[in-house]
Amino acid sequence: MPVMLTRRGWSLLLASGISSAGALATGDPMLLASSLLGILALGLSMLYSKRIHTLLSRARVSRATGHIKAVEGARVRIAFRVEAPHGLPRGTVVRDSPPRRVVVVGEPEALVESTPGGVVEAWYEVRPSVGSHRWSEVEVYAKAPGELAVASVRHSLPVLLQAAPSRRALEQVRLRLAALTGYSKPVNRRWPLGYEFLELREYQPGDDPRLIHWPSTARAGTLVVRETAMETRLNMTIVLDASGEMWIGGPLASPIDHAARLTLALASLAWESGGSASVFLFNGWSCFEARGAMDTASLATVxxxxxxxxxxxxxxxxxxxxxASSMRPRRPLILVTGPGVNLAWLVKRVEESPRPPTPLILYALMTPTGSSPEERLVRAGALREAEAVGGRRVVAGGWLESSIKLLKTLEVYSP
Known part of the structure; x- marks a missing residue:
């Protein structure tokens, strides 16, 4: 409705009705006068609100841009432009309706006032999560004096906000690899005579005598060997589950956010190592390959x-x-999914005879990381599902820990 009563207006209407009933029952003139004054105030507020509505309907509202590209978690300004040929009443507010998967910094509304012929710009900020976010409805409203009634006009102003995973995900994986192995790239420990030095450690039965580090042995008084490895070339195929169950949870902490970061980090490491990575997307019903994803930048866009x-x-x-396995054979397959999946049945269906032409199939079960009771319940259920299947081929939890566990397994099978 363009003009309606506010909560205060409805309270006054209720009080006036009760006063009128009391005046009719008791004949008290004071109750009758108070009810008439209340109804008169409401009538004047409604008439004034209709005049406000006329001014608001003549104003032209537009967005600064209808298509915004950003990075997840970064502050994005959503701006409006209000042109008021006949001016705007005092206290006019422009209010937007952003979706639930963006974090609104402050309030999605702004106070605007304009003289006749004036132009006003208003804005607010959001922090988006991964993916596309669409919304359109913008409301311009103003309250009558006394805040008994409000007039509003709604505009359809579509906006598309596309947020890519942050490339800091790749840097975090590198830092974790460096902390674990001393090297920021995947290395293959199957090659004991590799050229990448990892660490010095005590000699163990079965170590190659050529790896003994004699200067350190002389200082320590016991045999010390150099642990080395060969830098490995990663090749992989990633199937990313983007079905509706992956979007539960709060913004920046839902399974799809973790899955997108993990996909970007693993594929980027594969390309940087000189290997190859293919990404397939599953939207709940259909499956298709992201053919445009050839490097980190293009995958972030996808x-x-x-x-x-x-x-x-x-x-x-x-x-x-x-x-995906049949289209990209002889590569490790990583299936990135989330809560709500029957993991045991999924593993059985994927690996049933005839087995896909891949040396290894890994499963990553992403969970929401929010603190709400519902998210904690979903997270606990997903972890129980992963434990029931068990084995090194299944990882569950956040994206960073999962990516490190997957890389440890992939190093064994990388050529």
Whole structure:
């Protein structure tokens, strides 16, 4: 409705009605006068609000831009431009309706006032999570004096905000690798005579005598060996589940946020090592390859266009994994999914005979990391599901820990 009563107005209307009933029952003139004054005040407020509505309907509201590209978690300014040929009443507010998967910094509204012929610009800030965010409705409203009634006009101003995973995810993986192995790239420990030095350690039975570091042995008084490895070339195929169940949870902490960061970090490491990585997307029903993802920048663009998919079909997800494996044979397959999946049944369907032509199939179960009771419940259920299947091939939890565990396994199978 363009003009309506506020909560205060409805309270006054209720009080006036009660006073009128009391005046009719008791004949008290004071109650009758108070009820008439209340109804008169409401009538004047409604008339004034209609005049306000006329001014608001003549104002032209537009967005500064209808398409915004950003990085997850970064502050993005959403700006409006209000042109008021006949001016705006005092206390006019422009209010937007951003979706739930963006964090609004402050309030999604701004106070605007303008003289006739004036132009006003207003803005607020949001911090988006991974994927595409669309919204359109903008409301311009103003309250009558006394705040008994409000007049509002709604405008349809579509905006598309696409947020890519932050490249800091890759840097975090490098730092964790450096802390664990002393080297910021994946290395293969199967090559004991590799050229990448990792650490000095005490000699163990079975070590190659050529690895003994004699200066350190002389200082320590016991045999010390140099542990080395060969820098490995990673090759992988990633199936990213973007079905509706992946979008639960709060912004920046939902399973799809973790899955996108993990996908970007692993694929980027593969490309940097001189290997190859292919990414397949599953939207709940259909499966398709992200052919435009050839490097870190292009993959970030693909992930920024993710949209909330349909409800997950576990059979469809298993078929997508088998399809990806057949199209990219002889590569390790990483299936990135989230809560709500029957993991034991999924593993059985993916690996049933005839087995996909891949040396290794890994499963990453992303969980929401928010603190709400619902998110904690979902997280506990997903972890129990992963423990029931067990084995090194299944990892669960946040994206950073999962990526390190996956890399440890991939190093064994990398050529």
């Amino acid at each position: 992930l920024s266009r993710l949209q909330e998919g349909h409800g997950r079909s576990t059979e469809g997800l298993a078929s997508c994994a088998r399809k």
